Amino acid sequence: MAKDFFDEIIEYLKAEGAKHKTVALSEQTAKDFFMNRPAPAAPQKTGINEKQPKPPRRQAAPPSVTSRKPAPAPSPASKEDDFSNLDLPSLEKIAQQCTRCQLCQQRNSVVFGEGNPNADLMFIGEGPGFDEDRQGRPFVGKAGMLLTKMINAMQFSREQVYIANIVKCRPPGNRNPLPEEAETCLPFLRRQIDLVQPRVLVLLGAVPLKFLLKKTGIMRSRGHWEEYQSIRVMPTFHPAYLLRNPSAKRDTWQDLQQVMQIFGKAHKQ
Numbered sequence: 012m013a014k015d016f017f018d019e020i021i022e023y024l025k026a027e028g029a030k031h032k033t034v035a036l037s038e039q040t041a042k043d044f045f046m047n048r049p050a051p052a053a054p055q056k057t058g059i060n061e062k063q064p065k066p067p068r069r070q071a072a073p074p075s076v077t078s079r080k081p082a083p084a085p086s087p088a089s090k091e092d093d094f095s096n097l098d099l100p101s102l103e104k105i106a107q108q109c110t111r112c113q114l115c116q117q118r119n120s121v122v123f124g125e126g127n128p129n130a131d132l133m134f135i136g137e138g139p140g141f142d143e144d145r146q147g148r149p150f151v152g153k154a155g156m157l158l159t160k161m162i163n164a165m166q167f168s169r170e171q172v173y174i175a176n177i178v179k180c181r182p183p184g185n186r187n188p189l190p191e192e193a194e195t196c197l198p199f200l201r202r203q204i205d206l207v208q209p210r211v212l213v214l215l216g217a218v219p220l221k222f223l224l225k226k227t228g229i230m231r232s233r234g235h236w237e238e239y240q241s242i243r244v245m246p247t248f249h250p251a252y253l254l255r256n257p258s259a260k261r262d263t264w265q266d267l268q269q270v271m272q273i274f275g276k277a278h279k280q
Contacts, residue, residue, distance in 0.1 A: 094198055094202040097202065098206065102202055103124075107123070109196075111195045112180075112191065112196070113192070118144060120139070120144055121179050122149050122176065122179055122180070122181075124174060124175035124176070124179075125149060126169065126172050128173065128207060130172050130207055131211065132210070132211050133174070133209035134150075135174075135200070135219045136149065136150065136175075137215070137249065138179075138181060138182055139176060140181060140185050141185065142155070149174045149175065150174055150250070154249070154250040154254060158215070161267060164264070165270065165271050165276065166271065173203075175203050177218055178193060188222075193218075197223075204239070204242070209242060211242070213245050213270060214247070215247065223239060224246075229248065233262065233266055234266045236269070243273065245269060248262070
């Protein structure tokens, strides 16, 4: 029987392997190759002179969070901040960047305050409403229009007085500021009062009474003189309350007339 072509090649390779010992080829290896079969795995050597593979490279431990993590930038405002060396423009610049409480998340504007920085008369409300948040100015909505009339009736103009709020950002739905929101924002107002140094503060409603003087009960407190850091304080109703309860305007006017007397202004009949 004629030899298979592959058999002839194997015999040739065996003969050549016998001539050249460094190119020895086993019969099984040749058959495995030409028959397209995988060669059996070679046994692992364990000789002491065998070059051992390098162990896997040890991964460096991640950097310590406390040692590598950059320190967070300080927030522009907190109740611990010291604003004692700031003037009004510098204070407002910091307030405009404030993100200390949740009110910053939905605001359109920071309503810092406005008016005469050397005013003798200062009005304090609770916080911006819808119109104030859009315009960035305090008391510009319907309640603001009524406040302007009240100021004019006292023989002042808005340009002569200073107007600010307990919080500088609008609370959602015009709700009252939460205690933590008010406490976070109060350092701004306290510094504003320190810088303006008014002779009289008029507190508009229960919110400034609560957070600035730590008192409750606007019905009991209105019309009675209080004091804040040696400044005379007159609590009265908020203009928004007067819009809902017009009958309370008479009591409010009596409160404001007491303030007018401090400045030597008499009601003109």
